[in-house]
């Protein structure tokens with residue numbers, strides 16, 4: 423029997439569905455959980471020192487969100503870049519892994 427109310431991987435009778443969790447959804451959920459749980463910025467930084475996220479994977483946008491922007495984020499380098507997100511970053515932008523300075 424299939425449960426169509428939730429996009430879970432397994433139904434109540436453990437039958438596998440055909441709705442895989444995408445990499446993007448997994449990263450967005452992970453980023454949101456890290457921010458919501460208040461995990462130390464240093465932990466995030468050390469875990470991602472060698473690899474940066476693509477903008478699309480962290481819901482990057484070119485405008486601030488609720489007073490949060492790259493200019494007041496822990497990972498802003500002050501020179502158009504971010505320690506954990508790839509590419510050119512503007513001070514007025516925002517993404518889902520924003521952490522207060």
Ligand code: SF4
Pocket residue numbers: 482491492493495496497498499503504505506507511515516517518519520521
């Ligand atoms: S808000 Fe996102 S893109 Fe901007 S500095 Fe922080 S981590 Fe980098």
